[in-house]
Amino acid sequence: MNAVLVGVLVMLALSVARVNVVLGLTVGAFAGGLAAGLPVADIGTQTGVLTHFQNGLAGGAKIALSYAMLGAFAMAISHSGLPQQLAHKLISRAEGETLPARLKWLLLGGLLAMAVMSQNLIPIHIAFIPLLIPPLLPVFDRLRIDRRLLACVMTFGLVTTYMFLPYGFGQIFLNDILLSNIQSAGMDVTGINVMAAMAIPAAGMVFGLLWAYWHYRAPRDYTAPVATAFAAEAEQTATGVSTASRYRSMVAALAVLVCFVVQLVYDGALLLGAMLGFAVFVLFGVVRRQDTDSVFTAGIRMMAGIGFIMIAAQGFAEVMKATGHIDILVRESMAWFGGSKSLAALAMLAVGLLVTMGIGSSFSTLPIVAAVYVPLCAALGFSPLATVAIIGTAGALGDAGSPASDSTLGPTAGLNADNRHDHIRDSVIPTFIHYNIPLFVFGWLAAMVL
Numbered sequence: 001m002n003a004v005l006v007g008v009l010v011m012l013a014l015s016v017a018r019v020n021v022v023l024g025l026t027v028g029a030f031a032g033g034l035a036a037g038l039p040v041a042d043i044g045t046q047t048g049v050l051t052h053f054q055n056g057l058a059g060g061a062k063i064a065l066s067y068a069m070l071g072a073f074a075m076a077i078s079h080s081g082l083p084q085q086l087a088h089k090l091i092s093r094a095e096g097e098t099l100p101a102r103l104k105w106l107l108l109g110g111l112l113a114m115a116v117m118s119q120n121l122i123p124i125h126i127a128f129i130p131l132l133i134p135p136l137l138p139v140f141d142r143l144r145i146d147r148r149l150l151a152c153v154m155t156f157g158l159v160t161t162y163m164f165l166p167y168g169f170g171q172i173f174l175n176d177i178l179l180s181n182i183q184s185a186g187m188d189v190t191g192i193n194v195m196a197a198m199a200i201p202a203a204g205m206v207f208g209l210l211w212a213y214w215h216y217r218a219p220r221d222y223t224a225p226v227a228t229a230f231a232a233e234a235e236q237t238a239t240g241v242s243t244a245s246r247y248r249s250m251v252a253a254l255a256v257l258v259c260f261v262v263q264l265v266y267d268g269a270l271l272l273g274a275m276l277g278f279a280v281f282v283l284f285g286v287v288r289r290q291d292t293d294s295v296f297t298a299g300i301r302m303m304a305g306i307g308f309i310m311i312a313a314q315g316f317a318e319v320m321k322a323t324g325h326i327d328i329l330v331r332e333s334m335a336w337f338g339g340s341k342s343l344a345a346l347a348m349l350a351v352g353l354l355v356t357m358g359i360g361s362s363f364s365t366l367p368i369v370a371a372v373y374v375p376l377c378a379a380l381g382f383s384p385l386a387t388v389a390i391i392g393t394a395g396a397l398g399d400a401g402s403p404a405s406d407s408t409l410g411p412t413a414g415l416n417a418d419n420r421h422d423h424i425r426d427s428v429i430p431t432f433i434h435y436n437i438p439l440f441v442f443g444w445l446a447a448m449v450l
Contacts, residue, residue: 014028154414
């Protein structure tokens with residue numbers, strides 16, 4: 001059996017069985033490596049699974065540092081009082097016995113807008129979730145909103161934005177990784193409009209969001225005493241509002257602007273932008289110098305769990321690449337369908353889904369599949385625009401619905417603040433169903449018509 005299949009299936013089985021995701025990724029990596037015939041440790045000139053896994057962990061250090069800095073930047077924004085102020089206003093509106101239906105749509109729309117902006121305009125990625133969502137949980141409960149819908153809304157903004165809009169994280173995914181790797185693999189994509197190539201797959205994500213709205217439209221009550229939780233959160237949030245002021249708001253806006261401008265000037269400078277944004281808070285006294293260490297540490301603590309999972313995912317990815325079975329999986333899939341373009345497109349998308357589900361990162365999947373997919377697409381007669389759509393969709397597939405993806409880990413980090421939201425059953429499975437299925441269909445359609 002293909003080693004990649006073994007590794008991914010073991011990881012998914014352990015995750016569904018509620019084994020910690022880091023442990024599931026580690027066991028899956030060793031299962032896949034051993035299935036490929038790699039030794040556990042180095043033997044002579046043959047590198048063992050342990051070394052490959054550790055090399056991958058080392059490669060994840062940059063990710064961990066970026067997440068830590070994002071967490072610190074987000075915690076500084078929280079320190080300014082803006083999230084508490086927003087939550088207090090919403091809680092005040094929700095204190096009446098009858099809650100207006102429009103409040104539900106205001107919350108969902110605002111949450112969607114924040115998820116979208118977190119990828120480009122205010123590029124703090126998932127760091128906004130653990131800050132903004134926990135204070136709003138009592139409001140969601142009073143409105144009886146299904147948290148699976150909230151997870152789907154956030155995941156939509158986190159994924160669709162970078163796979164369609166070439167700004168912020170989208171600049172990295174679409175231009176720096178997708179088009180760059182296709183060009184490096186030998187296909188000329190000069191003049192390709194990447195938004196045109198990804199428009200149909202992005203429409204699949206919109207379909208999935210509408211499906212989630214319909215599927216989870218029914219009110220849902222949670223088992224904990226909602227009134228007590230609501231009162232406690234309201235009191236805590238109201239206390240935090242006193243820290244907000246016009247001056248703090250202006251400094252927060254300036255910090256966000258600095259973070260955004262730095263990324264416009266320097267490609268991929270998310271870490272630098274977050275660091276300078278944090279410095280703005282310190283420079284203007286919103287975060288006092290004596291509080292810098294505590295705020296920074298709190299931000300690291302907030303993102304530590306997600307950071308460890310992403311690091312473990314890098315180790316998993318390194319072992320899967322070392323097996324050499326990803327290329328075998330792709331080529332065998334192509335051989336099954338001969339020269340049929342439609343079946344070949346299905347196979348390429350399926351392999352992309354499987355790889356991203358295991359790795360947990362669409363950004364890491366693209367370089368893996370591009371080198372193999374580009375010559376295959378050229379041989380099968382796919383246009384450059386269709387090739388971009390196939391490879392871009394193959395990378396994005398599985399980001400929603402992967403236990404190791406930050407697009408599912410982020411929503412869980414906020415929605416499970418009161419231990420009433422299960423990562424696998426309430427984030428992973430709902431986002432997998434509502435996004436991967438339509439994205440697969442619409443990605444295949446794009447391959448056929450472009």
